[in-house]
Amino acid sequence: MERGTPCILDGDALRVAALDALKDDLLATLAHELRTPLTAMKGARALENLPGEAPQREFLQLALQNTDRLSGSPFRWPSPPTSPSALGSGTGD
Amino acid sequence: MSMPVVLLAEDEPDILRLVTYILRREGFSVRTATTGKEAVDAARQGQVDVILLDIMLPELNGYGVCAALREDPLTRHIPIVVMSARAQAKEVERGLEAGAVSYITKPFEPAHLGEQVRAALTAAVSGRARGGAGDALHP
Numbered sequence: 001m002e003r004g005t006p007c008i009l010d011g012d013a014l015r016v017a018a019l020d021a022l023k024d025d026l027l028a029t030l031a032h033e034l035r036t037p038l039t040a041m042k043g044a045r046a047l048e049n050l051p052g053e054a055p056q057r058e059f060l061q062l063a064l065q066n067t068d069r070l071s072g073s074p075f076r077w078p079s080p081p082t083s084p085s086a087l088g089s090g091t092g093d
Numbered sequence: 094m095s096m097p098v099v100l101l102a103e104d105e106p107d108i109l110r111l112v113t114y115i116l117r118r119e120g121f122s123v124r125t126a127t128t129g130k131e132a133v134d135a136a137r138q139g140q141v142d143v144i145l146l147d148i149m150l151p152e153l154n155g156y157g158v159c160a161a162l163r164e165d166p167l168t169r170h171i172p173i174v175v176m177s178a179r180a181q182a183k184e185v186e187r188g189l190e191a192g193a194v195s196y197i198t199k200p201f202e203p204a205h206l207g208e209q210v211r212a213a214l215t216a217a218v219s220g221r222a223r224g225g226a227g228d229a230l231h232p
Contacts, residue, residue: 035178
């Protein structure tokens with residue numbers, strides 16, 4: 001190995017791979033929790049513009065429920081930090 | 094001519110209702126499954142022309158469903174369209190490698206959904222007519 005070449009040991013590579021998998025899982029969960037209610041809201045909004053037969057009240061209710069879902073349980077957004085000191089403390093709630 | 098049958102595999106009740114409504118309005122007959130295992134069983138029972146498949150399904154995820162259907166001679170010809178919230182490029186690639194012919198990310202455009210499902214069906218039919226397994230439609 002040339003002098004100065006970074007050396008990643010097997011254990012490090014495994015840890016990096018495990019962290020990468022965790023990151024992917026987190027992103028997939030976030031995407032699911034965000035995009036699923038958005039899909040319902042967007043779909044309900046599109047049906048609202050259809051002439052005639054769309055059961056508008058039903059899909060309006062569906063859109064409203066998904067608005068609630070985005071803003072509440074089971075996925076809870078962290079509250080923004082209330083002070084500069086909280087930014088570094090990890091206590092955003 | 095009879096209506097093409099879509100098997101919709103989706104575990105989110107609101108999306109299930111919405112997509113069912115949209116597809117029926119577009120002239121499809123819709124059967125539904127809410128788990129991966131149900132989707133595989135329904136496809137094996139026959140009379141399914143195209144599958145619209147979520148990835149994050151209980152019991153067996155969408156990748157597992159693709160694998161099971163691609164291994165089975167009874168179902169390997171059925172085109173699969175993935176419809177998922179997983180939108181990263183490597184996830185799209187994984188879906189297509191698993192055997193989907195196209196990949197729709199949520200939130201999708203409701204006005205285009207019927208057209209996208211119909212395109213998958215048409216590509217599969219023309220692919221079979223040429224003796225192949227169907228064409229992949231790139232997202």
